[in-house]
Amino acid sequence: MSELVDFLNSTGLLNIDWRDAIMLAVGLVLVFLAITKQWEPYELLPIGLGILIVNLPLTGIAISPSESGGTQGAGIFGVIFHYGLSFWNILPPVIFLGIGALTDFGPLISNPKTLLLGAAAQIGIFVAFWGALGLNFFAADTFSLGEAASIGIIGGADGPTTIFLSANLAPDILGITAVIAYTYMAAVPFIQPPIMKLLTTKKERSIVMKPVREVSKTEKMIFPIIALIIILLVVPRAAPLISMLVVGNIFKESGVVPRLTSAASNELLNIATILLMLTVGTQLQADLVFRLETVLILVLGLVAFAAGTTGGILFAKFMNLFLKDKINPLIGSAGVSAVPMAARISHHMGQQENPNNFLLHHALGPNVAGVIGSAVVAGVFLSLIG
């Protein structure tokens, strides 16, 4: 009889509490949204599944080697989290390799002014950074400097960068910052358009931009190499992200290693995405989520996205005061990264005013600049805080 009681006590059925049940529901909602609405399915589906798995009680699947006293007692996602993220942090750079192999710097090179929009949109990072620190005035010891930086970087709207920085500076909130970053990236079609409409006039949204020049293959190879050298000389801590981005891009642009390009942009990127997203999901355990801090991070993440969008649009309007060939301020919002979703939103918003206005190519400039900008900010945060 005692064996039966022991067995029952070892089942999840007798160990599940209401918080686990809510997290299971959250996991199911993410899975549902990913499948039916196709919201960032490559991220939200594995994250949702990870949440489902980890919140089933007593699986021990996310116990890390440091908690268990060795790898043998650790769970598979604990091991992946430990070696792939918090200890070695290799998964985000691997994802950047794949992103690099998919990125086209052409729109950026053909219209260099758009780099400024990418810079302006990074204001969201600092707004959320100060917002997180400012909360400590109301409740002492809410967020440390490292946590504030990890929350701020959500405003960069770049999942791997958020994970990379959080894993280094605030591994305790990694799962939360990552999920919030990806959730808001998925929600960009809902967050950005109202702000874009509010900050621009119909006339501004109708601006048709001059076609940009064609960029040669040589330029497409020289630019990332120069960018790599300049950025890493100034911010060496950004090397894991920037170097992998450039390596992947040179693979693609050189055209001489199609197998490597394909491996980086398909197999490697997909494997890293599976491991990373599942592991991020398994970091969202009920006892970590049901805290006031999580709600605050949710709000701050939204503030970061909104501030980044606002910064990009307002700076585009400011630039128009001095430019002969006006730029459509809608492309400023693409500076928050979220490649290529944010660029698509700019394009669609432009087409709503003028169906013959094709902004996608123009918006990809600030979009790619945003990726570089947020990686640079992450590098600076690491240099100063890490």
Add this chain to the structure above:
Amino acid sequence: MMELHFDSPSLVAGNPNNLKFGSNGAISEALINQSLITTAIGAGTTVCLLIILMIVSFLMGWVSTTFTSLTSKTSQDDESDKADENRARAAVVVASILKSSKEYDRGNSN
């Protein structure tokens, strides 16, 4: 190797990552300073680097455009030379035809 030294707040109050507002007066002030420094350096570095990359892109574009226009000008010159050559050749052919037709006429007049 040259190393820069300055009394940053982190030296005063330990690892800034562990510092929090409101813990006590000294730490709070140190953290505010550290946050200000982080913001200034972070934003400044990002903006400066992206401006440098913008200048690099402009320069690359200028070189590329200049090179392309030079190349197209050279090819235009080549084309016009070729056209002159063609016209000259055509003139020679026409002249020879006219000459031969005159001879033909002369021959027929006999």
